[in-house]
Amino acid sequence: MNFSSIVPSEQVALGLTEKDPLTLIIAPHAGMPLMVELAARLALNGTVRVLDGGNRFNIYPVAQAVRRITPRLEETLAHISLARAFTCYQMLTLLEETPALPTPTLVLDLMSTFLDENVALPESLRLFKLGIAQLERLSQAAPLVVSVKLPIALVADRMPLLDLLQQASTRVIHLEAPRTRPAETLPLFG
Amino acid sequence: MGRTLPSITTEFEQEQASFARFRRALRRSDQLALDDLFASARNHLAAAAYAANALPMETFLLAMLLEEHKEVMRLRTLVEQVTGKNE
Numbered sequence: 001m002n003f004s005s006i007v008p009s010e011q012v013a014l015g016l017t018e019k020d021p022l023t024l025i026i027a028p029h030a031g032m033p034l035m036v037e038l039a040a041r042l043a044l045n046g047t048v049r050v051l052d053g054g055n056r057f058n059i060y061p062v063a064q065a066v067r068r069i070t071p072r073l074e075e076t077l078a079h080i081s082l083a084r085a086f087t088c089y090q091m092l093t094l095l096e097e098t099p100a101l102p103t104p105t106l107v108l109d110l111m112s113t114f115l116d117e118n119v120a121l122p123e124s125l126r127l128f129k130l131g132i133a134q135l136e137r138l139s140q141a142a143p144l145v146v147s148v149k150l151p152i153a154l155v156a157d158r159m160p161l162l163d164l165l166q167q168a169s170t171r172v173i174h175l176e177a178p179r180t181r182p183a184e185t186l187p188l189f190g
Numbered sequence: 191m192g193r194t195l196p197s198i199t200t201e202f203e204q205e206q207a208s209f210a211r212f213r214r215a216l217r218r219s220d221q222l223a224l225d226d227l228f229a230s231a232r233n234h235l236a237a238a239a240y241a242a243n244a245l246p247m248e249t250f251l252l253a254m255l256l257e258e259h260k261e262v263m264r265l266r267t268l269v270e271q272v273t274g275k276n277e
Contacts (some may be wrong), residue, residue, distance in 0.1 A: 055194060060201060063244035077244060084194060 022139040024146050024165060027175035030109035031147040032056055034175065038145065039106055040065035043079040047103050052084040053091050054109025088113040092127050095134035100141035107135070107146040111162065115155045128161050132168045198239035201246050202232065230257035 025031045039062055042048040050057055059077075066076045083098075085091035091113045098105070110131075114124050138144050148165065151158050166172050196204070206228050213221055231238075234253035243249045 057194075058196060059244060060196070060246065067245060073244060 021170040022135060022144050022146065022168065023171045023173065024148070024169035025173045025175060026148055026150060026162075027173075028149060028177045030054055030056060030112070030149045031175055032108070033061075035106055035108055035145070035147050036061045037065050039080055040069060040076070042104050042106075043076050044069055047079050047081065049098065049103055049105040050080060050082045050108065051091075051094055051098065051105065052082060052108045054112035055084055055086065056108050057082055057084070085113060088116060088119055088124060088127050092131050092134070095131050095138070098134075098138060100138050102142045104143045105138055105145070107144065109149060110146050110165070111148045111151065111158075114161055115151060115158050117155070121157060124158065125160065125164075128164060132164060136168060198235050198246065202235060202238070202250060205247050205250060227254045227257075230254055233257070 025034065027034065036058075039048055039050055039057075043066065062080070063073060063077060067073055070076055083094055085094045091110070095107075111128075114128050114131075116124070119127075135144060135146065146165070146169070148162065151162060209224075213224055216224060228250075231250040231253040234249075234256065238246060238249040238253060241249050
């Protein structure tokens with residue numbers, strides 16, 4: 001069942017403790033604060049795989065997130081295995097070569113490499129479809145969370161990629177950037 | 191391919207920026223003291239990079255402590271010279 005909702009990060013993290021098929025998070029900055037927190041919490045209980053498609057996984061915030069939860073920093077960080085892809089071809093190969101193990105997997109900024117204008121749209125679409133098939137394969141063995149950022153207007157022609165991904169996902173979560181409230185002016189008198 | 195990890199200087203500046211609200215809440219004289227602490231830690235960025243600690247702020251704090259201890263030792267020597275005591 002596909003559904004979209006806006007939920008706080010805590011609920012997403014809690015939802016992943018159960019067997020979840022394929023969760024898609026659409027958020028600014030590919031939902032990095034949430035994904036970092038997720039990686040830290042999942043690493044606390046066992047191995048977690050991180051496949052980074054946007055060179056976004058910065059270990060310092062992850063270490064800080066782990067340290068907030070447990071004093072066992074090195075041991076917990078060792079539970080995180082990280083692989084990065086810098087082109088859509090590498091991303092597809094990475095997904096293909098990742099074995100379907102009962103280990104939660106986080107895929108960060110999946111669409112980033114597929115938005116490369118040096119790769120023609122039909123080719124990008126072909127690779128992306130193959131990638132989605134791999135995501136479905138991996139999600140059958142363990143929870144899989146994919147994060148993407150919304151394509152900007154410059155690459156609006158690649159929007160079908162996101163539609164395909166949403167169709168393949170069993171759970172779609174939209175997160176919005178916090179809105180800055182206009183500064184309240186204090187009344188001078190009474 | 192680009193960097194996969196921010197440089198220690200970038201990380202230091204981010205850590206310092208994360209204390210901006212704390213700094214703002216301090217009185218002016220304390221703000222200057224805090225700036226001095228960060229400036230002293232900045233002198234040891236090369237060592238901090240080499241340490242490759244997963245929590246760089248720990249290294250920065252130790253670097254601040256190091257500079258403070260150097261100052262304590264310098265002042266102690268100065269006091270001993272002035273008072274003529276040798277412990």
